[in-house]
Amino acid sequence: MYLPQSFAETRREVLDALLRAYPLATVLLSGADGIVANLVPFELDGPRRLRGHVARGNELAHADGAEVLLLFHGPQGYVSPNWYPSKHATGREVPTWNYVVVEVRGRLRVIDDAQWLRAFLECLTDRHEAGLPQPWHVGDAPPDHIETSLRAIVGLEIAITGISGKFKLSQNHPAANRAGVVEGLRRRAAPGDAELADLMVRAEESRDGP
Incomplete structure (x- = not known):
């Protein structure tokens, strides 16, 4: 992906945090019929x-064995030039879009093993059910239903060969404009705006240092 240096995020702990917070990936595979995408x-x-x-x-x-490209998308949102103090001073600003994305490249391994799948699904559901008033567990379903469900799926394992992040958070603007964007996002309060504003604030804190 196009990655200007000002938007590059290389800290692995930051990239991993986004993968965990937004685990639904767009998986791109080049096949016999062209490029296919799956979520x-x-x-x-x-x-x-x-x-x-x-x-x-x-x-x-x-x-099995194919090279794949995965895109993990975090918060995103339209940025109005009206949120920039510089726009009101000079008028020389235009709209843009802020977003975060992590690109993962890797090699795919297909796993057709019911024991592996059950252990993985238990881990997956336990994590996503955590915090719910009555968490659902794989063992809550009838055994024959679980067996039928396991026969209908296969496991995937991606050996990561490369990972990079693009965090476009108004870094190419002065501090006053960045603060204006945070304020504008919080005021608009569209889906994802609060999360995007929080990311911008954390980026600002990281820029300022301890």
Whole structure:
């Protein structure tokens, strides 16, 4: 992806945090019929591996050994030039879009193993059910239903060969404009605006240092 240096995020702990907070990835695979895209939730398993699962009919289930590209999207939103103090002083500003995305490149391994799948699904659901008043567990479903469901899917393992982040958070603007964007996002309060504003504030704190 196009990655100006001012928007590059290289800190692995920051990239991993986004993968965990926004685990649904767009997976791009180049196949015989061209490029195909699928949405798959993944679990980060250490620094070099992602785990997921798909239906047996999915193109990814038949692409063992293939190289894949994954895009994990975080908060995003339109930025109005009216939020920039500089616009009111000079008028020389235009709209833009702020967003964060992590790009992962890796090699796909397809896993057709019911024991592996059950252990993975227990881990996956336990994490996403945590905090709910009555968490659902794999064992809550009838055993025959779980067995049937497991036969309908395969596991995916991505060996990570490269990872990079693009955090476009108005870094190319002066501090007053960045503060104006944060204020504008909080005032608009559209879906994702609060999360995007929080990211900008954390980036500002990181820029300022301890």
